[in-house]
Amino acid sequence: MTSGFDFSPGAQVPLTGSDGETGATQALSSVAYRDSAMTTLVEINEDTKIKGPRLSLFEPNLGEAWSRAITVRMLGAARGELVQSFGIEPQTVVEHCLAANRIRQERDTRLTVLMGVFGVLFLPGVLLWLGAFQLRKSLASARAGGKRYGVLGGAVLAVTVVLAALFAIRPPFSGFWQLYFRIMMIAPVIGWFWAKRICERTAKDLRDRWGGLAGGSGVAAKIPEAVPRNPNQVRAEKLRQALVKLGTEQASNVVFYAGGTKGILGMGSRWGSWHMAEELVPAEGVTDINPFRSWDVIRAIHDRLRMLERTPLHTGGFTKPSIRHWVVVQTTEKAGKISRPTGTEVEGYTVKDFEIQRICNTQQFGKGNRHYLGIQFTLWDGNLVITLMTTVTVLAHTLRVDVTAHALGPINGLFTSGPSAKTKTVSKPVKFWETKSVNLPLIDSTEVVRLAARAPLTWFPSILDHLGGTLTLPEPFGLRHTWAEKLWPHRFMADDALRAATPVLRAVHAAAIQVMAENGVDTSHFTSRSSGLSGAVQDAAPKKADVYDA
Incomplete structure (x- = not known):
């Protein structure tokens, strides 16, 4: 697929160090540096798949698996389409994944040198120690799962340790080989x-x-490898282009509607829907209505929504929203991928203005994509995204104005948790009935062996994935909506979502009625209906707008 975007060298350089845009961006970026177990992601989203390791000694931790999965999914040459991540900067998250990989690569380079020296010169001893640690790790998994390994595994581990001790103390050879086996x-x-x-x-x-x-x-996030310094740095240029492509896709004006439970991907489920549909009748004293189109109404609504920041009172008010024209594409609820529109009407993943206007005026009934005007508020450091979408349709003599409300809740609390010191509670030596907390080493012996064993294979990621297992992200994938929790248990966030609907709905109706009045339409029925909806929108509870009793 050709995106129509210019990826020529030198035109654009990815910006690093742009962190701090939102709290949600930083929280998601922090996962790249974590050392906890990657199984925690499955608890957040059950669609996350983990392919188990063939050798547990090569199993990645959360930070390693996350950085690998994100960079491949979002920068890979064969990657699929991505869902926009509203409320965060996905490029910043990816840059942190690259930066974390770079830090680990520098560590693995040193460890590979050590493994080269001791692994080549003293290969039998290294293999014996690695085998012992692999059995120890497997036994730990067996105790947790209660199925794998048993008495036989414990006996094999004991024999291995005894053999290692015998080789070190009394090697079964003399001369050079005696010294070699001891060393x-x-x-x-x-x-x-x-x-x-x-x-x-x-x-x-x-x-x-x-x-x-x-x-x-x-x-x-320091990623100097993403900025080519000369035309011969092909890898850096490809990485730069991949980051630019990611930013271009994030700026796309095409979104995907995936059914009742998911709503618009990236914007959240639809919790409210209000409709004003009345007959177009000439006003008293007017012979015929002055012809106008849906785009004329939408343009007036757009101008009115831009005035929402103004208030007659010097108190509070809206933060500056994002107001955009969206092309909404229908997809199935269980779709494994999305496909963006292509053609001469699309440039760099963005549908051109004249095509948006055509969709607004003509594609209102039957097959095809639909046009919506959206106003979006990003609040709570990116943890709350409120979107209200407006569409205008004219069928026969009826003009219909639909306003739907979408809300994307905060990201899971796992992403905002910081590192905690590694401690263990033990009994006091004298007052054994009391306990105390003892600090544990930041890196234990098993972790050192795991990192040293993985280090030489980091240059061959496909082999490392085969031995250690992989993390597969949910599809269709978007960095923000994949890890979002329900909004409504959070009292203040829920209040913000409910409060935004009323003034937006009134602004939309006022603009639409004004256009009709200017073109000779009798607006009495529309005004009456608008007043009724203005009262209904103040209902205290959100509704399941996409659940139909059929």
Whole structure:
């Protein structure tokens, strides 16, 4: 598919360090630096799939799996279409994933050198230690799951440890091989000590970034590899183009309606719907109505919505909203992907103005995409996105003005949680009936071995994915709506969503009635209907606008 966007070198450079746009952006960015288990994402969205590891020693943690999945899904050459992420800056999140990968790559380069020295010269000893740690990790999983491994696994682990000790203390050879087998079991321990220092330094850096982003402070994502310095840097140029393409798709004016439970992808489900439909009758003393089109009404509504920030009182008021013309495409509720419109009417994922006007005036009945005018408020640092969509249709002698309300709730609390110190509660040595909290090392021995074992394979990500497992993101994928929670349990957010509907509805009706009055339409029926809806919109509870009793 050709997007129609100019990806020529030198025209655009991705901006780094643009963090701090919203709290939601920083919270999602912080996941790239986390060291917790990736299974926590499944608890948030059950459509998230995890392919289990073939060897648990190569299994990635949350930050590693997230960074890999996000960069492939959002920057990969063969990636599918993305859903817009309203309320956040997806490019910033992706930049942090690239920055986290870069920090880990620098660590893995050092670990690969260590593994090259000790793994090549003392390969049998390294393999014995890796086997012992793999069995230990498998036994830990068996105790958690209660099925895998058993007494046999414990016996094999004990035999392995005993053999390692015998090789170190009394090797079964003499001469050169006696010295080699003794060093063979000691050298990996020395390498482990160096590797631990490398891992601890990187882990502290990653955790500092995690805490800074989750806490709301601005942490810059440094990705110099995304800025080509000469024409021969093909990889950097491709990465730059992928980031530009991501920003272009985010700016698209095409959205997808996916049924009752999902609503408009990226905007949330539809919780309210109000309709004003009356007959077009000439006003008293007017022979015939002056012809006008749906676009004339929509344009007047657009101008009226821009005035919502003004208020006769010096108190509160709306923040500046985003007002855009949207092309809404219908898709199925269980669709695994989306497909954006293409053709001469589309440029850089954005439908051109003349085509939007044509859709507004002609595609009101039957097949085809539909036009909506949307006003969107992004509140609570990006954790609340309120969108009200307006469409005007004229069928026969009836003019209908529809206003629908969509709300996207806050992202899950997992993304806003900061790093906590690793501690363990133990009994006091003397007063054994009392307990105390003991700080644990930031990186334990099993984690050092896991990182050292993965390090050489990070240069071959497909092999690492095969051995360690992968994270598959829900489709159709969008960074914001995928992890959103329900809005209504949050009292103040719910109040904001409900309060926004009334003034927007009244502004839409006032603009539509004004256009009709200027063109000789009897507006008495419309005014009466508008007054009724103005009272109905103040109902205290949201409705399931997309659930039909049929």
